[in-house]
Amino acid sequence: MRTLDRKWLRELWQMRGQALAIALVIASGVATYILSESTIDSLVYTQRDFYSSTRFAEVFASLKRAPLALAGSIAEIPGVAHSEVRVAAPVKLEVPGFAEVVNGLILTLPDAASGIDRLYLRSGRFPDPDEDDAVVINESFAEAQGLHPGDTVAATINGRLKTLKIAGVVLSPEFVYLLRPGDFFPDYKRYGVFWMNRKPLSMAYGMDGAFNDVILTLAPGATQAAVISRLDRLLGPWGGVGAIGRDDQTSHHYLTEEVNQLRVQATIMPAIFLGVAAFLLNVVIGRLIRQQRETVAILKAFGYGNGAIAAHYLKLVGLIVVVGAVTGTAVGAWLAHGLSGIYSEFFRYPYMHFVLRPQVPLVASGISAGAAFLGTIEAVGRASSMSPAQALHPEPPLVFHETWLERAGARNVLSQGGRMILRNIARRPVKSALTMLGVALACSIVTVGGLFNDAVSYMVDVQFNRSEHADLTVTFTDTTSPRAVSELAGVPGTTKAEPFRFVPVRLRNGNHSYRTAIQGYPTDATLFQLRNTALQPVRVPQSGLLLTDFLARRLDVHPGDRVTIEVLSGARQVVSARLAGVVKEFAGMNAYMSMDAVQRMLPEERGISGVRLRVARGHEQEVYAALRDRPRVAAVTSRAAAMRSFHDLMAQNILIYAAVMLFLAGTIAVGVIYNSTRVALSERAFELATLRVLGLTHREIGYILLGETGLLTLIAIPAGFAIGYGFAAYVAYRLASALYRVPVVLERATLGRAALVIVVATVLSSIYAYVRLGRLDLVAVLKTRE
Amino acid sequence: MFYTRGLRKTYVVGEVKIEALRGIDLEIYAAEFAVILGASGSGKSTFLNILGGLDSATQGEIHYFEHDLSHTDDRELTRFRREHVGFVFQFYNLIASLTARENVAIVTEIAEHPLAPEKALELVGLRERMDHFPAQLSGGEQQRVAIARAIAKNPDVLLCDEPTGALDSETGILVLEALERVNRELGTTTIVITHNVVIADMADRVIKMSDGRIAGITRNAIRRPAHDLRW
Secondary structure: OOHHHHHHHHHHHHOHHHHHHHHHHHHHHHHHHHHHHHHHHHHHHHHHHHHHHHOOOOEEEEEEEEEOOHHHHHHOOOOEEEEEEEOEEEEEEEOOOOOOOEEEEEEEOOOOOOOOOOOEEEEEOOOOOOOOOEEEEEHHHHHHHOOOOOOEEEEEEOOEEEEEEEEEEEEOHHHOOOOOOOOOOOOOOOEEEEEEOHHHHHHHHOOOOEEEEEEEEEOOOOOHHHHHHHHHHHHHHHOOOOOEEHHHOHHHHHHHHHHHHHHHHHHHHHHHHHHHHHHHHHHHHHHHHHHOHHHHHHHHHHOOOHHHHHHHHHHHHHHHHHHHHHHHHHHHHHHHHHHHHHHHHHOOOOOOOOOOOOHHHHHHHHHHHHHHHHHHHHHHHHHHHOOHHHHHOOOOOOOOOOOHHHHOOHHHOOOHHHHHHHHHHHHOHHHHHHHHHHHHHHHHHHHHHOHHHHHHHHHHHHHHHHHEOOOEEEEEEEEEOOHHHHHHHOOOOEEEEEEEEEEEEEEEEOOEEEEEEEEEEOOOOOOEOEEOOOOOEEOOOOOOEEEEHHHHHHHOOOOOOEEEEEEOOOOOOEEEEEEEEEEOOOEOOOEEEEHHHHHHHOOOOOOEEEEEEEEOOOOHHHHHHHHHOOOOEEEEEEHHHHHHHHHHHHHHHHHHHHHHHHHHHHHHHHHHHHHHHHHHHHHHHHHHHHHHHOOOOHHHHHHHHHHHHHHHHHHHHHHHHHHHHHHHHHHHHHHOOOOEOOOOOOOHHHHHHHHHHHHHHHHHHHHHHHHHHOOOOHHHHHHOOO | OEEEEEEEEEEEEOOEEEEEEEEEEEEEOOOOEEEEEOOOOOOHHHHHHHHOOOOOOOEEEEEEOOEEOOOOOHHHHHHHHHHHEEEEOOOOOOOOOOOHHHHHHHHHOOOOOOOOHHHHHHHOOOHHHOOOOHHHOOHHHHHHHHHHHHHHOOOOEEEEEOOOOOOOHHHHHHHHHHHHHHHHHHOOEEEEEEOOHHHHHHOOEEEEEEOOEEEEEEEOOOOOOHHHOOO
């Protein structure tokens, strides 16, 4: 080994604590990058593989009822590769040992001939073609309810009770992410998807010789929009509610949003970490080189060239980067593996391909090396460009000035120690600002890490507590006579009943259009509360339309403008309505009208889609039991049960996420604070030892040294909150979609946790520095010059 | 004022044992101006450090009036330095971020009966440059600030380690004049260690050290004023 190499290796060993802290920050950056990229790749690759092996459909349409003969016309639409017509029947289930009603969807088993949306068998078998009561069920439901092949469930289809025998458990590309229509969060216990033979299903649902659902794949080169438009024209007369492409299909949409979220993470987090690492290297290597001024001069006097000197320091930095990158890659891959376990809970794939493309760690290492290079090149350049004679002279004394704070009057209240603290900060404003920024970034990571928990809690609060005031919501199988309201109000235990109406529509403004449902409510509704953009309660207006703010923006309409409504059911009227206002909603894109306005719009179709119920305390089970078996009741959902299941689902995962964030932020906080304290200690040992000799106590010089870090930390915490809020707003902006908009909400507890991480890191680093201060060599000070 | 008996100091550096002091018996009298002369390695700095409470002896006794400094802990030594000792260093050791006045004030703020920082700076002839930062002062001026800082807390003893070591002779004499004046006007016991023989002429007593021992003590019948010295 060359002597110069031995030198940097020894020096690296001497500063191992600092080097390790920097390597950890680099490792965190690399790990978050690998974690995000590898998870994105794994999800995308697994999705693509599963979709292609099961031939996931590309266009989806549902309708009221059409004769099977129409299937031929669908298949002949130019651009359609394969198509399949199905029966989709909502179902109420009784699961043995589970008191509540379970809702479900029964679909026709995929046609072996068309081969679209094939099912992946996890256990058991597929029903034989002549089996009337055999079904396969989706895995998440089977797991949540503990159902196995051979078990039976009682199902009410179209008002008729039927016992279904579970033949097998399956996965479907259509339900990788399974959400009950209208829900925001999955509820595996209370919603299941079943598949059974066409004939018994058609008979049970009154669809013999007919279908009410279409899926199809596109031929190469076909335009989706053209196919959808032809299909809509074909299905319109049969009650078609408008076909959608894969992008709007619920499960696929959620998967896409998840990948988007990961992409946001893949940019923000590594950028923070690597930026901080570059800054730390700048500080630490800068200090090392200043200390080695004379050594550099001597080496150059001996004839070592600039290149050799620069390379010597860069090798030292290089080893730190290598350790960081290798550790980060290993940890990132390990975390990605763990994360795919969490994902398999939400996203039901038969397998999860773990993908770590070799270029991902290479890119991460390359970016880290680049950041490290940028961080150190200035200091290294300074060392190598100095002439030996210049370098042999000590550095000129540091120039200080009174700070503006002192000139503004603080002069009279500050002790000498206080002045030293202020002037040290002011003398190197860039370094002080960057130190502050580094700590603030650590604080901001914890802050933004709390966003999902806080935002989701807030959304749940708005959704379940502030908007939804009904204890039970009853949905009918079909539009029903308004008389049902008084009938349900008469069920013992019910204290209030309010109707609602759903009308599938396409809203249009010029080129912009969106398919949704208009929800009709009585103008004096109290069980469902809409809120304006300031979240103040608003009533549904007597006439005119209310839109979710996000939908109004999407359609580019403002209050007072007119919106075209194409009704997608019944007589398919096309009417125009005035936008009366916008309402704030975090999930979905909805339209609201008064019940009366809906009746005026659809004079031939009076009726209601469901009823919201307020139930006397302690009577919920009783009312529930009275409703669930009524033939026209399609579903009864309980607000309390929905909230419970949501909390069960989120609690654990949010905890894991928060723990990872805390750890990552901790590495930055410790990295920045420990290193700046170390460097300050080294830079000021001479001065502080002098003060000790002059009679200042350990504690007094401790104040001077640690006051600087303390003051910067104190400023950094609120700055970190502000940066965290900025990141949160950016994340929310990037993630806003038709499915949900994350509100920028940060709870006090989150801010408190963020501050705590910083305070703990500061206290630990300070204790370390304080102990080191006790070991200052006072005698050496008298004889050396700095 | 100081009284030492059989003072020994042994350092162990790696596997080498260095005997810096090999039995020092000495008394320092109140208000005297003493110069300790010796080549480098003679043990004079080690001796000064022990007198100032920066280091402790391996063996032997050291008393400051009735206080036994031989067996005291760090806290006691800090208090001793704080209350009784003023230090002047070869490289001034000023705090770069504080002005001349503040460099003095940082010591007067923790002293019991200090001089006003302005008064101390006037004594060393720097009244006009009080609000300058160290980087704006010459070497001699910086050393005089250091002297002002050392005397401002009204110490009983002023310990100066090669105070002119980093200065040219002209500036060095200005610094020595300041020390002379402090000794004369405030009656502060002053101990200067140096290898510059010329400085010995301004002392009451000259203590020669070599090889960790006292090689001889001479008393000057007449102290030469600092401004008459030349080297």
